[in-house]
Amino acid sequence: MTRQEMFNKAVRGLRSQGFERCTRKAPNEYKDEVCVYDDGNGKHCAWGWVDESTWSYKEARDTVDNLANRGVGLAASLPYEDRQWASRLQQCHDKAYDAEGVEHNLRQFAKEFSLVFPED
Secondary structure: OOOOHHHHHHHHHHHEEEEEOOOOOOOOOOOOEOOOEEEOOOOOOOHHHOHHHHHHHHOOOOOHHHHHHHHOOOOEEEEOHHHOOOOOOHHHHHHOHHHHHHHHHHHHHHHHOOOOOOOO
């Protein structure tokens, strides 16, 4: 799968949920919520939309690089440079505060990596 194809899957999936973040209640008292690949209610993070095998992966705030090191899903087959790129794609979701931030981050990511932002 090319970077453009992975990006398209992430954008289209996130758009289908209104660019809302995919989170669940944090397991500690320091944060209200944490990002997850799948919330169990139909929302996914950016990488969750790219790789459906992460939907059953329950570790919160894990990175694509960690997924690769554990042999989880598509990440495990990506070369190092593509894993780093995929981690940056994941951060478009994880580092946003709201839906507008997710979309903004994805558009900036597209510019940075010379990707076409899918408008459909």
